[in-house]
Amino acid sequence: MHNHDLDLIAALAEGRLDDEEARLAEESLAGCSECLADLAAQRTSLAATVTAQRPGLSMAESSDLRRQVGAALGLSKQVDTAPQRRPWMGLATAAAVVVALVAVAPLVNLLSTDSDDSSATATTIPDKLQSAEIPAAGSAATTASPATEAPTTEAAAQAPSVQEDGAGVGALERDALPQSRLNFGEVEELERFLSSVTEGIDDQALTRALTLDEMSYYVEQYTASTEEVSVTCPRDEVVDLDGTTSSVITIGTADFAGTEFLVLLVTLADETQVVLAVDAATCEVLAQVEP
Amino acid sequence: MTHRAETDYDLVQRFLGGDSGAFEELMAAHEDRVFGVCLRMLRDRDAALDATQETFITVLRKADRFAGRSAFSTWLYRVAMNTCYDALRRRKRKPETQLPAHHDPPDRAADDQLGAVELRPDIESALSELPAEFRAAVVLVDVEGTALAEASEILGVPIGTVKSRVFRGRRLLADALGNLSPRAGHLKDE
Numbered sequence: 001m002h003n004h005d006l007d008l009i010a011a012l013a014e015g016r017l018d019d020e021e022a023r024l025a026e027e028s029l030a031g032c033s034e035c036l037a038d039l040a041a042q043r044t045s046l047a048a049t050v051t052a053q054r055p056g057l058s059m060a061e062s063s064d065l066r067r068q069v070g071a072a073l074g075l076s077k078q079v080d081t082a083p084q085r086r087p088w089m090g091l092a093t094a095a096a097v098v099v100a101l102v103a104v105a106p107l108v109n110l111l112s113t114d115s116d117d118s119s120a121t122a123t124t125i126p127d128k129l130q131s132a133e134i135p136a137a138g139s140a141a142t143t144a145s146p147a148t149e150a151p152t153t154e155a156a157a158q159a160p161s162v163q164e165d166g167a168g169v170g171a172l173e174r175d176a177l178p179q180s181r182l183n184f185g186e187v188e189e190l191e192r193f194l195s196s197v198t199e200g201i202d203d204q205a206l207t208r209a210l211t212l213d214e215m216s217y218y219v220e221q222y223t224a225s226t227e228e229v230s231v232t233c234p235r236d237e238v239v240d241l242d243g244t245t246s247s248v249i250t251i252g253t254a255d256f257a258g259t260e261f262l263v264l265l266v267t268l269a270d271e272t273q274v275v276l277a278v279d280a281a282t283c284e285v286l287a288q289v290e291p
Numbered sequence: 292m293t294h295r296a297e298t299d300y301d302l303v304q305r306f307l308g309g310d311s312g313a314f315e316e317l318m319a320a321h322e323d324r325v326f327g328v329c330l331r332m333l334r335d336r337d338a339a340l341d342a343t344q345e346t347f348i349t350v351l352r353k354a355d356r357f358a359g360r361s362a363f364s365t366w367l368y369r370v371a372m373n374t375c376y377d378a379l380r381r382r383k384r385k386p387e388t389q390l391p392a393h394h395d396p397p398d399r400a401a402d403d404q405l406g407a408v409e410l411r412p413d414i415e416s417a418l419s420e421l422p423a424e425f426r427a428a429v430v431l432v433d434v435e436g437t438a439l440a441e442a443s444e445i446l447g448v449p450i451g452t453v454k455s456r457v458f459r460g461r462r463l464l465a466d467a468l469g470n471l472s473p474r475a476g477h478l479k480d481e
Contacts, residue, residue: 006458038462045461048468049433052414055330056323065326065344066318072348075311 004028004035013042295320299363303354318347321364324435325371331430332375334419342378346371361444368437369445372427379423417467425460432457 011017012025029035057065275289299320305313325346330339350370357363418426427446431437432453443450 007454010454010458041462041465042458044465044468045429046433048414048417048464049429052434054323054327054434057326061326061340062318062322065322065340065347066315068344069318069347069351070311070314072344073314073351075314 004032006038009035009039010042013039013046293362295364296362300357300359303357303359303363306351307354314351317351317363321367322347325367328368328371328430328435329375331415331418331434332372332423332427333378334415338378342371342374346374349374362441365441365444368431369447372445375427376423413468417464420467421460421463425456425463428453428456429460429464433461 008025009029012022012029017025029039299317302313302317302320306317322343326339326343329342329346330336333339333342346367350367357366418430421429428442431442431445432439437445439450439453442453446453448456
């Protein structure tokens with residue numbers, strides 16, 4: 001792999017350099033066969049894509065599309081009797097899908113070193129994770145543990161209140177997201193943490209359903225992308241449940257190498273689950289574990 | 292805010308006010324481009340039509356949440372991308388129902404001759420060779436002419452990541468183009 005500036009090669013291929021800059025760039029690349037191959041590839045690709053026609057809808061397709069979308073939105077009284085291309089799973093139907101609630105209180109206890117909640121059935125964090133120190137939640141000075149040191153845990157700063165009623169539906173305070181702070185220096189440590197969280201999920205707690213409002217709230221706030229779980233990470237706009245993601249639950253927040261990340265439990269429509277650690281700023285998935 | 296973004300914002304507000312004309316204008320402004328992105332990602336016309344439909348339904352259902360902090364188109368294409376990623380994942384999970392990639396023209400009525408535009412098999416076959424993340428970046432930036440900053444928002448990754456994916460995607464595309472004969476392309480199953 002050559003050391004030349006790939007941005008320079010891209011700029012040269014895209015024609016963004018003036019004549020003098022381009023001449024100097026060409027000179028600098030002249031002695032690097034890999035660079036020249038890269039430049040040629042960039043130019044070949046650009047030449048091909050710039051001439052690619054944009055595929056368009058036929059008039060019939062456009063008309064059909066607008067009719068279907070309008071009908072789904074209730075914009076037209078006329079019911080489309082043609083077979084739907086695809087059954088649309090609206091939010092009401094999604095509510096009928098099995099959703100998984102992670103019991104926040106037991107998980108907070110899982111992450112706490114001084115909780116004596118005997119009702120928690122969560123597997124305790126391996127000793128290595130429990131042995132180190134971390135700053136309290138909300139502390140300005142959160143530092144990543146060096147790779148050679150064990151990751152740290154500390155009592156959770158706040159546990160959202162969970163009320164259980166006879167119907168088994170929990171009510172979560174919307175503003176009280178879990179705030180346990182953990183520091184990890186290595187992806188492997190993060191994955192071990194995610195595994196321990198996964199093992200500690202209370203099976204009974206999973207049968208409790210969030211109310212639709214609560215579920216929508218979490219989905220609105222955080223959804224994450226991986227090859228296995230498709231989501232977006234909108235901060236300002238909302239992405240609706242799309243029929244493949246049943247629920248996204250924020251388990252907690254933590255630090256990985258100085259970056260804040262969210263721990264999410266994502267349940268898909270086919271009831272498979274994935275636990276993700278997602279960069280809170282960029283929404284990049286840092287690690288994932290499947291229970 | 293660009294003129295298009297301002298117009299879209301106004302259209303969304305009118306749509307929320309019950310103006311069906313605004314719905315038609317929003318669709319007209321964006322349906323071809325959304326469909327084009329979906330078709331290139333999914334390489335199947337029916338799947339792309341489904342994804343396009345799903346995208347608009349998803350976005351317009353939540354139009355009341357659109358605050359205008361970013362362009363409507365950014366949100367729209369982000370949803371389109373994720374809808375396509377979902378469809379690609381479903382294909383992976385259920386290979387027995389995997390759709391063959393085809394670009395057969397739709398049935399056309401006499402007044403449809405000027406409607407549909409088909410894809411050049413060589414460039415589209417080559418694009419289909421790219422892994423989804425690189426294909427998405429090349430389609431957005433090079434084919435659709437999306438600015439890096441907007442592509443970054445659409446794909447939900449930093450600008451540096453977009454640049455990297457575009458650069459590497461172009462490399463892969465050039466390789467794929469070099470492996471195709473002038474007329475007969477080959478289609479890669481995902």
